[in-house]
Each structure stands twice: as structure tokens, then as C-alpha cells.
Amino acid sequence: MKNQVVLAPMAGVCNPAFRLIAKEFGAGLVCAEMVSDKAILHKNEKSLQMLYVDEREKPLSLQIFGGDKDTLVEAAKVVDKQTNADIIDINMGCPVPKITRCDAGARWLLDPNKIYEMVSYVVDAVDKPVTVKMRMGWDEDHIYAVDNARAVERAGGSAVSVHGRTRVQMYEGTANWEIIKEVKEAVTIPVIGNGDVKSPEDAKRMIDTAGVDGVMIGRAALGNPWMLYRTVRYLETGKNLPEPDYREKMDVCILHMDRLVALKGEAVAVREMRKHAAWYIKGMKGAAKLRDKINAVTKRDELAAILYDFVEQQKAKAEAVAN
Incomplete structure (x- = not known):
């Protein structure tokens, strides 16, 4: 090791x-x-x-x-x-x-x-x-x-x-x-x-x-x-690195899903990925509503779109508050 x-x-x-x-x-x-x-x-x-x-x-x-x-x-x-x-x-x-x-x-x-x-x-x-x-x-x-x-x-x-x-x-x-x-x-x-x-x-x-x-x-x-x-x-x-931003989390979540699809096929992988996606978004504002959407998804592209849409919405809200 x-x-x-x-x-x-x-x-x-x-x-x-x-x-x-x-x-x-x-x-x-x-x-x-x-x-x-x-x-x-x-x-x-x-x-x-x-x-x-x-x-x-x-x-x-x-x-x-x-x-x-x-x-x-x-x-x-x-x-x-x-x-x-x-x-x-x-x-x-x-x-x-x-x-x-x-x-x-x-x-x-x-x-x-x-x-x-x-x-x-x-x-x-x-x-x-x-x-x-x-x-x-x-x-x-x-x-x-x-x-x-x-x-x-x-x-x-x-x-x-x-x-x-x-x-x-x-x-x-x-x-x-x-x-x-x-x-x-x-x-x-x-x-x-x-x-x-x-x-x-x-x-x-x-x-x-x-x-x-x-x-x-x-x-x-x-x-x-x-x-x-x-x-x-x-x-x-001895130094503590910062937590990743939402976009980075979604990028890795989708990389994880794509590897799972290659391993098990889309139908099985997307079903399995629902619980993982819920873990990736844990602690994010609006995660509860997002989980409901995730749990209804059966296609890889649908899940990716939902996650990235969520990131864009959060970014827009942050920019609106800043302005």
C-alpha cells in the first residue's frame, strides 16, 4: 500500500x-x-x-x-x-x-x-x-x-x-x-x-x-x-482540502454511472445508480425533490440530464442572489 x-x-x-x-x-x-x-x-x-x-x-x-x-x-x-x-x-x-x-x-x-x-x-x-x-x-x-x-x-x-x-x-x-x-x-x-x-x-x-x-x-x-x-x-x-463543487460531484457521478453501464448494461446500471446518485447529492439544497426524480429514471441520458439541470439551476440561483 x-x-x-x-x-x-x-x-x-x-x-x-x-x-x-x-x-x-x-x-x-x-x-x-x-x-x-x-x-x-x-x-x-x-x-x-x-x-x-x-x-x-x-x-x-x-x-x-x-x-x-x-x-x-x-x-x-x-x-x-x-x-x-x-x-x-x-x-x-x-x-x-x-x-x-x-x-x-x-x-x-x-x-x-x-x-x-x-x-x-x-x-x-x-x-x-x-x-x-x-x-x-x-x-x-x-x-x-x-x-x-x-x-x-x-x-x-x-x-x-x-x-x-x-x-x-x-x-x-x-x-x-x-x-x-x-x-x-x-x-x-x-x-x-x-x-x-x-x-x-x-x-x-x-x-x-x-x-x-x-x-x-x-x-x-x-x-x-x-x-x-x-x-x-x-x-x-496536515492540510484539509476543500469540498468539491456541485458540478464536479455530478461529473464523477456520471463517470461512475457510465462505468456501471459498461459493466452491467444500461437497465441494471441505472437502477443501481439511483442509490449512488442519492448519495452524491446528499446535503445539497433541494436534494429531497431531486431524489424523487432520480428514482423514476430508467435511462442513462435521462439521469445525466436531471443531474446537470439541477447543477445549472443551483448556479443560476447563486448568481441571482449575488446580483
């Missing part, structure tokens, strides 16, 4: 279209959204497409999840030999019930011995480095972050990312950076901190207080890849 900023592996978001933008905005490492081990082995077409890596994205981490040792190992072998990913990441943090019911994701957090066993088998089966993304614990009564991270290290894991929330918290409440600090002090492998990094200043504060080797940015980058660029620059220089 050329810097300490990592794009989190967000499900339904981190496809090659968004990852490449994140890379262009300076992220030192980008992580792909999680893929089921069983779906890989069953050659599910959609899941296999999720293993695609554009060379321009590298270094890149591909994340897999599963609860069965044999299928996890076999899926890891596919990622190892049949993709050009740089890292194989194992998901131990997903809090969604349909994942934890399969003994996968955050369910692992309750058993350090299982973590050791599963990670060691994967490490032994592949050549690429193996990392783990986990939460600090299942709930307030079961916080085994230190034991779990030590298990990853003993098993041969190359790094661990720690989200400072429990599975029960989901994405609510406040991330506990003190637990992340305890993990960093307990292991010698790199530790990446995750949770409540909402600004470049937050990233610096996490590095300073928890001593982490890197910061993982997730929701703060949705519709806002400038957060990645601004964080990289802030960590390097």
Missing part, C-alpha cells in the same frame, strides 16, 4: 465501477464486496462476475465468506489461482441474519478456536496473503476481539481489520476505538481500524489514538470519493 487509506468492502457498492473511482481518488487499497464460497464453487454467474478485477484497481482485496471449512478453502483456491486479486480477505464481520444463520460472517466472533482453524486451513491452501475483517464482538457480553485477532495471527493471517462495533450494534451507536487499540497492542501483524471515520481529521485521530497501521473508510465514501482523496492528503500534509 502506498498510503494508509483503505476502501471498505461494502456489499452492493464495491463493484469495479466504484472501486476504480476510489483508486483514482487515491485509496491505497480497495476491497471488493463479499462473495459466497458456495456460490463460487457452484459457478453462480453473478458471483463469478464479482471476482473480476481491473488491473487499474490493484492492489485489491477480494473478500469471501462461508461457515464450512471445505467450501471456504476451495473457494479461496479459486480466488488464489483464477483471479488477479492481491489479497484474499475472509469476512468475519457481516451482521446480517441471513449470513450469520449460515454460521458465517460475524458468527465466527464467538469462537477464537474456529477462527484459528478456518484461517490456518485457508492460509495453507493458497499462495496469496490472507487477511481477515472482523467486528470487535458479537454483543457487549461477548467481545473477544483480542483473542480473535491473536487467533488470526497464529493461523498465519497477514493483517486484520477491526470494526469497532459488535454484531448486535449493526451500524448504530458509536465505534469503540479503544478495543481497536487493544488489538493493535496484542498482535504484530498490521491492524486496520474501521468505524466512525467520517472526516480526514477522524482518520488522523484514529491513527494517533489507536496506533493502527491503516484506516478503513466505508459509508463516508458513499457518493463521496473525495473523502478518500482528502484523507490521503490530510495524513500526508
Whole structure:
């Protein structure tokens, strides 16, 4: 990694279209959204497409999840030999019930011995480095972050990312950076901190207080890849760059859409792009009404026209006020 900023592996978001933008905005490492081990082995077409890596994205981490040792190992072998990913990441943090019911994701957090066993088998089966993304614990009564991270290290894991929330918290409440600090002090492998990094200043504060080797940015980058660029620059220089103007945001939003169209076709891409466009316009005056228009759009050119019309309207209003 050329810097300490990592794009989190967000499900339904981190496809090659968004990852490449994140890379262009300076992220030192980008992580792909999680893929089921069983779906890989069953050659599910959609899941296999999720293993695609554009060379321009590298270094890149591909994340897999599963609860069965044999299928996890076999899926890891596919990622190892049949993709050009740089890292194989194992998901131990997903809090969604349909994942934890399969003994996968955050369910692992309750058993350090299982973590050791599963990670060691994967490490032994592949050549690429193996990392783990986990939460600090299942709930307030079961916080085994230190034991779990030590298990990853003993098993041969190359790094661990720690989200400072429990599975029960989901994405609510406040991330506990003190637990992340305890993990960093307990292991010698790199530790990446995750949770409540909402600004470049937050990233610096996490590095300073928890001593982490890197910061993982997730929701703060949705519709806002400038957060990645601004964080990289802030960590390097201590200077906070200004936010982009509306026109720049729309230009990148449409670049994002065009890459998604090339990847998935117009019909699917525009449907997916509605949520991304809503993130790009978040905080802008008039965003609520604009979202209603966006959600009715089915064509690429329609969405582009709506976004650019909005920018021109805002510009005209600003000029009228100035005069």
C-alpha cells in the first residue's frame, strides 16, 4: 500500500465501477464486496462476475465468506489461482441474519478456536496473503476481539481489520476505538481500524489514538470519493482540502454511472445508480425533490440530464442572489 487509506468492502457498492473511482481518488487499497464460497464453487454467474478485477484497481482485496471449512478453502483456491486479486480477505464481520444463520460472517466472533482453524486451513491452501475483517464482538457480553485477532495471527493471517462495533450494534451507536487499540497492542501483524471515520481529521485521530497501521473508510465514501482523496492528503500534509463543487460531484457521478453501464448494461446500471446518485447529492439544497426524480429514471441520458439541470439551476440561483 502506498498510503494508509483503505476502501471498505461494502456489499452492493464495491463493484469495479466504484472501486476504480476510489483508486483514482487515491485509496491505497480497495476491497471488493463479499462473495459466497458456495456460490463460487457452484459457478453462480453473478458471483463469478464479482471476482473480476481491473488491473487499474490493484492492489485489491477480494473478500469471501462461508461457515464450512471445505467450501471456504476451495473457494479461496479459486480466488488464489483464477483471479488477479492481491489479497484474499475472509469476512468475519457481516451482521446480517441471513449470513450469520449460515454460521458465517460475524458468527465466527464467538469462537477464537474456529477462527484459528478456518484461517490456518485457508492460509495453507493458497499462495496469496490472507487477511481477515472482523467486528470487535458479537454483543457487549461477548467481545473477544483480542483473542480473535491473536487467533488470526497464529493461523498465519497477514493483517486484520477491526470494526469497532459488535454484531448486535449493526451500524448504530458509536465505534469503540479503544478495543481497536487493544488489538493493535496484542498482535504484530498490521491492524486496520474501521468505524466512525467520517472526516480526514477522524482518520488522523484514529491513527494517533489507536496506533493502527491503516484506516478503513466505508459509508463516508458513499457518493463521496473525495473523502478518500482528502484523507490521503490530510495524513500526508496536515492540510484539509476543500469540498468539491456541485458540478464536479455530478461529473464523477456520471463517470461512475457510465462505468456501471459498461459493466452491467444500461437497465441494471441505472437502477443501481439511483442509490449512488442519492448519495452524491446528499446535503445539497433541494436534494429531497431531486431524489424523487432520480428514482423514476430508467435511462442513462435521462439521469445525466436531471443531474446537470439541477447543477445549472443551483448556479443560476447563486448568481441571482449575488446580483
